[in-house]
Amino acid sequence: MSSGSQYLTGDPSAIAEFIEKFDTFLFDCDGVLWSGSQSFEGTAETLEMLRNKGKRLVFVSNNSTKSREEYKKKFDSMNINCNVEEIFGSSYSAAIYISRKLRLSPPKNKVYVLGVAGIETELDSESIPHVGGTDESLRREMTGDDYEKIASGEMLDPDVGIVLTGLDFHVNYLKISLGMAYLRRGAMFLATNIDTTLPSNKTLFPGAGATSAPLIAASGKEPLALGKPSQAMMDAIEGKFKLDRKRTCMVGDRLNTDIQFGIEGGLGGTLLVLTGVSTKEDFLGGGKEVVPMAYVDKLADLASK
Ligand SMILES: O=C(O)[C@H](O)[C@H](O)COP(=O)(O)O
Numbered sequence: 490m491s492s493g494s495q496y497l498t499g500d501p502s503a504i505a506e507f508i509e510k511f512d513t514f515l516f517d518c519d520g521v522l523w524s525g526s527q528s529f530e531g532t533a534e535t536l537e538m539l540r541n542k543g544k545r546l547v548f549v550s551n552n553s554t555k556s557r558e559e560y561k562k563k564f565d566s567m568n569i570n571c572n573v574e575e576i577f578g579s580s581y582s583a584a585i586y587i588s589r590k591l592r593l594s595p596p597k598n599k600v601y602v603l604g605v606a607g608i609e610t611e612l613d614s615e616s617i618p619h620v621g622g623t624d625e626s627l628r629r630e631m632t633g634d635d636y637e638k639i640a641s642g643e644m645l646d647p648d649v650g651i652v653l654t655g656l657d658f659h660v661n662y663l664k665i666s667l668g669m670a671y672l673r674r675g676a677m678f679l680a681t682n683i684d685t686t687l688p689s690n691k692t693l694f695p696g697a698g699a700t701s702a703p704l705i706a707a708s709g710k711e712p713l714a715l716g717k718p719s720q721a722m723m724d725a726i727e728g729k730f731k732l733d734r735k736r737t738c739m740v741g742d743r744l745n746t747d748i749q750f751g752i753e754g755g756l757g758g759t760l761l762v763l764t765g766v767s768t769k770e771d772f773l774g775g776g777k778e779v780v781p782m783a784y785v786d787k788l789a790d791l792a793s794k
């Protein structure tokens with residue numbers, strides 16, 4: 490029984506008709522263009538085919554580990570043509586939300602980061618002060634002295650007004666305890682994204698939602714996530730790229746981020762690619778919450794003759 494999602498693979502005329510509905514394609518990255526450091530076959534050619542048809546491409550990743558510049562290097566390393574201005578990641582989304590929406594008055598606008606360099610670089614690009622993150626002095630066991638200095642506040646920065654979590658490859662008890670202390674003192678809780686899994690090397694690893702889970706559990710608070718499916722991110726993208734939402738299609742591998750992002754954003758279309766997190770069983774057969782307009786086995790199917 491059809492779920493209302495059109496299977497395009499192997500149907501060149503249906504593919505051509507689908508592509509012609511849109512002027513802009515928002516592309517997810519992990520699980521669509523690549524898996525870890527390995528790009529899927531035909532990715533570069535498919536994106537060039539769309540550019541040659543006059544389509545505009547925007548790369549919208551929830552992966553907070555890289556800044557726009559670092560993503561540009563990853564595209565270059567895979568010989569995938571891309572302009573840094575086309576990249577819009579969750580760390581950038583969080584940084585502009587903090588600087589242009591929240592606009593906390595200094596000095597209380599400092600951010601405690603549970604994440605890695607991509608977040609720090611994008612906060613720097615918006616001149617937002619930050620602590621934690623890749624600070625090597627925090628990558629250690631917690632000591633008795635730490636308990637005392639956290640409890641007394643001596644180890645806390647009085648200017649921290651926000652705790653921001655992302656995918657953190659160096660989570661530990663000390664860093665979670667510092668995040669908890671800031672939240673208990675009233676800091677705002679934000680996340681670049683809360684994807685539970687990271688598709689890489691054609692399997693799944695813990696995602697940002699998994700590395701921030703200990704702080705969510707300990708603090709009893711849920712962060713405001715600023716990556717997909719957040720419509721704050723969609724609004725920022727619309728503003729920057731002057732989108733015509735009805736002529737825009739979101740292409741992704743994950744139903745509860747990419748496809749939900751496109752549907753809730755009122756985009757003209759959504760396309761699921763089956764090379765990442767979500768499977769056909771997750772949206773076919775009726776009664777499913779999030780159903781893409783169409784789906785393909787892999788991105789390169791869009792360029793197949
Ligand atoms: O855990 C994460 O951060 C995400 O799984 C991952 O990085 C998603 O990246 P995207 O598929 O949005 O490019």
Ligand SMILES: [Mg+2]
Pocket residue numbers: 517518519520521741742743765
């Ligand atoms: Mg993805």
